[in-house]
Amino acid sequence: MAKVTLPAPSVISSSPRIKDISNFCCSQSFPPIMASNMKEKLFNLVVSNVVSNAVNVGLRLNLFKVLAQISSKDAPILPSELAKAAGCKERYIREWCNCLSCGGILEVNEQEKFWIAEENIEDLTNDTFELVTNGMMITLIQPLDKLVSCFKEDGPYGLDYCEFTEFQSFMSQLSKALHEKHVVPDMLPAVGNGIVEKLEAGGIRGLDVGCGNGFHSSLLAEQYPKASFVGLDIGEEAIKIAKQRTKKSGELFNNLEFVECDAGNMPATWTDSFDLVLIFDACHDQCRPDLCIQEIHRVLKPGAVFAMVEVTGTSNVFTDRQSMGPLAALMYGCSMFHCLPVGSNRPDALCMGAMWGQRRAVELLNKCGFEYVQVVETPYFPINIMYLAVKN
Missing domain, CATH: 1.10.10.10 (Winged helix-like DNA-binding domain superfamily/Winged helix DNA-binding domain)
Structure with missing residues (x-):
């Protein structure tokens, strides 16, 4: 089967949702830009x-x-x-x-x-994206001196996640504020492939890769008690917090577990065992996202679906600047301060960064075994887009 043909940048930039973001940004007062x-x-x-x-x-x-x-x-x-x-x-x-x-x-x-x-x-x-993100910058510059060293030719490759303890906590709060209202009623129906009906009927297994403190995993586990879920993250502290999660009633989950594990090296026993795999803004941060996606392809059952929520972008900075306005500067800046250094912290890193964009994302998904990739707009997530792929 031939690989999916990626839309040209002009198609991406004409997206109604990106136009809405651009119009919003350009309608505001941005003295630094103007x-x-x-x-x-x-x-x-x-x-x-x-x-x-x-x-x-x-x-x-x-x-x-x-x-x-x-x-x-x-x-x-x-x-x-x-x-x-x-x-x-x-x-x-x-x-x-x-x-x-x-x-x-x-x-x-x-x-x-x-x-x-x-x-x-x-x-x-109200906890809107525009308000909450004012708390982001101070968490990004926590290891600023070390980041400056990474820029130098003889400096370190990048930074470890543990250097950004405050940022991880901030992102958990931001993710909850932006996603809690929309994952179940909006995002999952957009995944299609009968996934909502399957989750409601139960008997299926879902995996949340890069689960952090377990917010998304627990949200799904509580909403769909007949299905089972696994949250995976490489961070020891994140998994400790995740394992303390309970239902809103205070009861313990009986359909949710958390595993501390490298997403690029999942347990061998997981082959062909998941009906749904999700990643929320956690693929571009990895040094080897290709190994992660290959592992996701392995652990998915044939015919099962992979949904990757990622930062929107075109893979071209000129087009991003034209279509996204100041939002592009914000996201490239976040990438420079956090996503790029944590995704560059080993000699063989792919160094993607948050703004790797649609072209690079689809190319990598193709390369890792997903021959057809559908790109779905997510207007309910202000900075994101969703990639859908089914394992043949």
Whole structure:
């Protein structure tokens, strides 16, 4: 059977979903991108960085939700009132309010009283991608000095996952915020191949590769109690956390197990044993994603389906910049700080990075035994696309 022909970049860039992302980005105020000269652009980058980290402080202390509850345009409050309601020191809260009002996030009047504009309350008090990702940067630069060394010709190949303890925790929170509402009602029906009906009927086995702390695995295990699930991850600490998971009722799972294992070297006894294999944003981080995909092909039953949720992209930076706007800069930056170094940390690494894109992803899936690959849009996951493949 001939391998799938990958759509040309022009087809990818005309995707309605990517256009929506691009239109959203371009409709926002992005001073670092739109500044008229380089000095202005650089200064605005500094300001944006500071304001973004102040937003993160507000998220961690629940300040936006508290402020929204106790203030309004008609009833603004002093920092001391917010501090009392949030259980914080007044002087710190005052500086936080001052920073974010000058940064255009909060509103302030001449009496130095603050509130959130009514039209901004929803965006600042719900766990959206745009809000939650303000907490990402500080976790990415945790090992910055070591990352700089990786750039040098005589420096290390990359960085180990353990260097990013804060980032792993952040990604777990982000994944839960973005995926919890959509995996079951939206993503699984898009997988097709009768998988929802099979999960409901039970008697089938699913594998979550790169399961992290087990969020997706436990979500599926609770939703489909007649099916069984295995979560696999190379991280010892992640698996320890995953094994502590229980149902929402507090009961222990009887259809879920977690295994600490290299995805490129799964147990020999797993050959032809899974009806469904899933990866959520965990393939591009691997040094040898090809070995992982080959192993997935081996452990799938004939006719079983593999669904890989990955960062969207075209495999061409020029096209990415045109079609995705500032989102492309964000994702290439995340890749530079985290995904590339952890995926480069051995001599034989493929060094894919988060923005490996559709062309490279489909080529690798083809090379690893999946002759036909379907690319499915996932508008409910803001930065992702899904690759579907069935084992012949």
